[in-house]
Amino acid sequence: MALQLSELWEYRELLYFLTWREVKVRYKQTALGAAWAIIQPLFTMLIFSLFFGKLAKVPSDNIPYPLFCLAGLVPWTFFANGLAQSSNSLVTSSNLISKVYFPRLSIPLSAVLSGAVDFTISFALLIGMMTFYRQVPPARCVYLPLFFLLAFVTALGVGLWLSALNVKYRDVRYTIPFLTQFWMFATPIAYPSTLLHEPWRALYGLNPMAGVVEGFRWALIGADTAPGPIIVASSFAAALILIGGAFYFQRMEKIFADLV
Template identity: 65%
Template structure:
């Protein structure tokens, strides 16, 4: 696991001009676009928080989830030679991909702390819950990656589905807008999207938004755990055929 993680980190930044800066550039420039079109032109509310940091605080865990999903779904096919030559628990591959993504998360999170200092936002005691929401994002990304990585071994058109799925999921998650725009009676059902609970929980823990969407987070956590457990069962069931099919 250690060597797979270290290899993924080195390969990710090898022969790149900007290197690790890409971990910051992607969410930062997305935040600028959202701030212009949704914040300034669209006048989307941001729960009393300056819109740039409102959006960026959501994009940090989202980027961790989306990059883990994209890379994790392709990990078995990308490492097909390794899969066919050596036996080891195949689960190590998607796990290593997601763990390597924590480097990107750390860099983007450092920028978020800098933005909080610029806007004079001081974290409250709720920040102790932040690792729990990061873990929820990790579990969700791993669970979906297990499903997609397994299907990708047999159906290579899955790799074309992942970018569309990620883009759709982005706008189905309260990143550019707050979940308070959703009627209160429907917010619990909105939690069926696991990343909705992650994003709103992340903002609550770090930025001190007034209301903790507890029911949404509980639903999101349950769905995330269900996706992970079913993904593990499916992955383990098909694991013995990976070397023959890939």
């Protein structure tokens, strides 16, 4: 079964407008607007720094704990928001789906793409935090786009699965907050993956976001934990999730208009 990616390319202008629509809807009639992209990771970092950094004395690989935590929260927030937006995107676009034909894949794809705006804003906060701690990015920061791509692939892959399932089973949306919360604590954001020893640390990389978070810290703030085995496992898992989600999404696509 072909994924018809060429058709998605033909509708690239529609993808652009859907993405821009997602951005505008997200900030429409909000008091703080784009500031939410800073508030969410900032306040989560403060809470984690208090309870995990100060009280629990969780190690942070010789990196100031607030910076250690925020470096994990920035890519995680992009993933979590992309997952939440894409998983419910088909249901919220039901009027559009039932009226005209276009590649349905562009709907969850635009939902994830729109999160790049928030990511850019929160990334600026991370750079400001690095400046405060006088942390200079190492030369390996050139690998950051690859880790962002891994986060994007993971968010899109899971979003394709959940958006298709949410059309058929509407109670799927109620499981998403629980799934996101569980996934966050299963990802080394508040703690380092070095707490695990091999081979368990490599297996831990089957959680794709573990590779993303460890990769961000290694590339941007100079963490000593090179994410070699974790990245291999995370990339493999993310690719499987995306390919499986894309084929399942396409198999369900022909009945979306009837179900929404």
